[in-house]
Amino acid sequence: MRKHHSALGGVALALALALSGCGGDDPDPEVKETPTQSPSPTPTSTPTPKTPEEKAAAQLEAYLEVRDIAYRERTIDFKTLNPVATGDEFLQLQHAVASMTLKKVTVEGEYTHTLDEPRNRGKEMLIIDCEDRTGVTWKNDGAVRQPDFTDPNGKPLRNPAPVEYTLVKDKGVWKVSDSDLLWDQPC
Amino acid sequence: MLRRLVALIVALAGSLVIVFATASIASADCVADPVTGEVHCEEGEGGNNGGGNGSTGGSSTCKYNGKEIPCTGPGGSVWSSKYACWIGERGPDDMVPPEGQTKEDGWWHVCYFPPPGSSWEYMWIETGEVGINPVVLAERAIASMDLDPIKIGIVPESGANRAGLVGLPVWMWVDSPTEDTFGPITRSASEGSVSVSATASVSNVVWNMGDGTKVTCTGKGTPYADHYGTQPSPTCGHRYAKMSSDQPDGAYQVTATSHWVVEWTGGGQSGTTEFDLTTDPLPIRIGEAQVLTQ
Numbered sequence: 315m316r317k318h319h320s321a322l323g324g325v326a327l328a329l330a331l332a333l334s335g336c337g338g339d340d341p342d343p344e345v346k347e348t349p350t351q352s353p354s355p356t357p358t359s360t361p362t363p364k365t366p367e368e369k370a371a372a373q374l375e376a377y378l379e380v381r382d383i384a385y386r387e388r389t390i391d392f393k394t395l396n397p398v399a400t401g402d403e404f405l406q407l408q409h410a411v412a413s414m415t416l417k418k419v420t421v422e423g424e425y426t427h428t429l430d431e432p433r434n435r436g437k438e439m440l441i442i443d444c445e446d447r448t449g450v451t452w453k454n455d456g457a458v459r460q461p462d463f464t465d466p467n468g469k470p471l472r473n474p475a476p477v478e479y480t481l482v483k484d485k486g487v488w489k490v491s492d493s494d495l496l497w498d499q500p501c
Numbered sequence: 502m503l504r505r506l507v508a509l510i511v512a513l514a515g516s517l518v519i520v521f522a523t524a525s526i527a528s529a530d531c532v533a534d535p536v537t538g539e540v541h542c543e544e545g546e547g548g549n550n551g552g553g554n555g556s557t558g559g560s561s562t563c564k565y566n567g568k569e570i571p572c573t574g575p576g577g578s579v580w581s582s583k584y585a586c587w588i589g590e591r592g593p594d595d596m597v598p599p600e601g602q603t604k605e606d607g608w609w610h611v612c613y614f615p616p617p618g619s620s621w622e623y624m625w626i627e628t629g630e631v632g633i634n635p636v637v638l639a640e641r642a643i644a645s646m647d648l649d650p651i652k653i654g655i656v657p658e659s660g661a662n663r664a665g666l667v668g669l670p671v672w673m674w675v676d677s678p679t680e681d682t683f684g685p686i687t688r689s690a691s692e693g694s695v696s697v698s699a700t701a702s703v704s705n706v707v708w709n710m711g712d713g714t715k716v717t718c719t720g721k722g723t724p725y726a727d728h729y730g731t732q733p734s735p736t737c738g739h740r741y742a743k744m745s746s747d748q749p750d751g752a753y754q755v756t757a758t759s760h761w762v763v764e765w766t767g768g769g770q771s772g773t774t775e776f777d778l779t780t781d782p783l784p785i786r787i788g789e790a791q792v793l794t795q
Contacts, residue, residue, distance in 0.1 A: 409575030
């Protein structure tokens, strides 16, 4: 299991090809390698993904980093977004960032992303990210928003919460095309 | 003669009560709104419109670089061929117009780009370029067409004294087609200086025969006439393999779903809208020939 921390305001992202569980329960914030790998001194030594599942997971990891930076800086860097996102996700991120700017919504802190094992559906890849926002603060017009998110029943959204991402092949490259917050399910 | 072969085989008493269960496998995509913090779920496509008069759902597509894209973008933004983006919300009021322009000439707007994007900046949009959505005008033009499901033509006919036979041809056709049941039909809608013209036609009719079979016919079908005898329909037909006696009310419930395709153009855009209209179920009784001889 590997885990990624996205620091909003000093982003550090760690990816987990988690076979079970969620990162939110794990107090160790350090990057972990898979059990079959030797400990690596730096995150840059992460092995190059080879299988379609590994490639898709790496793309999702990259997308989440781009997304979290976009939230923090409230701008879109298309040079980094274009290679990792497409379709509805590509548009919705733009909409989210534009809305945050217009409505004076800011976000600070650090997300933790823990990716479940990718499910290969041939033309698409499904990956669940257990997103932990313990260290994240959302503010509306400078005031901390509490609760930060509410589910469709009006109750505070659970934390961590699973988000299922769909990745599709775009010119031979896996890109994130959709996301679905599984608000009524635990990680 | 098919019509004359029809005989009352089984006495059917009482009024027909058609219970039509609509299976709907709805999926929901949920997202957290970063501004309000609320989680919203959007029902996905699933199920159909069962019996009744059909629905006029559908989607509009615009064209960009030869590809079809939705005409409506994030947050209800409107596709603009001129700017090659979906024009969204106005920028803040404290922004300053570009040199040589005034607030009367236009304003800064968010532009949502289809992938790949190029520039994340507010776009100066001239007055008149936003506010009139050609898609809305297209929908208005379609609504003015007052389209209806087809009128079912079928032999064996429906009725208490009518029934067909297992294994014999069933003929299906669009009875008395009109421009509002089969097309083509053209209507326009205008607002201000923008005018949209839409032409609608039925591309195919899917016949749900009630026995688990769906027959897709691309044309109107061929109306049955007595001189055809027991020939199969050359264009749109079916054969029942079993009697309908074990069906609810002893009859197969036949529906016809016409698939409408609307091509529209105007306001610097063109697009396609597609939707289905379904008839009410029509009971068709099917028996076996030997019963006739008794």
